[in-house]
Amino acid sequence: MTRIAIALTPHFADWECALLMAVARSYLQADVVTASPDGDAVVSMGGMRITSDLAYDVLDPAVFDALVIPGGLAWETEEAPDFTAHVQAFHAAGKVVAGICAAASVLAATGILNSVAHTGNSLASHKRQAAYRGEALYRDQPQAVSHAGVVTAPGSAPVTFTIEILKALDLWGAEAEAEIAAFSREHRS
Known part of the structure; x- marks a missing residue:
């Protein structure tokens, strides 16, 4: 799994991260686990209180296929966690690493x-x-x-962010495509 x-x-x-979590867990039977700095609950920008499954220090690329980091207000403060060791460990292990919005710049900070x-x-x-030295790319x-194995997106692109992560995890297929199509119909021109 x-x-x-x-x-x-x-x-x-x-x-x-909501679309990815819903499609991966509910339709593709992936195990989606949330982590927070200390394993305690966090409150989102929208006010959702999430009880995390584990703390950051338990994140292990031997146990997970992907590390996904959503953006948010914390990444633009001095209290932002340093994710360099986690990102580099997942990347070195050949696991998918993904960052969207301000979290894409978190990936930039790791090199x-x-x-x-x-x-x-x-x-x-x-x-x-x-x-960061990747300006040409x-x-x-x-x-x-x-x-x-690295997926990045601006904050306005949660649909293509989800698609590219599912593709990188070899979860993209007819079922995933059908679910994403249903959720993203408004974005078609």
């Missing part, structure tokens, strides 16, 4: 975006990260980008 860890922070952007195509809210937000586009 595919296991996905969702790393939540206080004031995380609940809409950025893993220096060698893969990627996107985010803006190139400027990535360039504020000392370890930045894609200024509204959809998620997936390359070599």
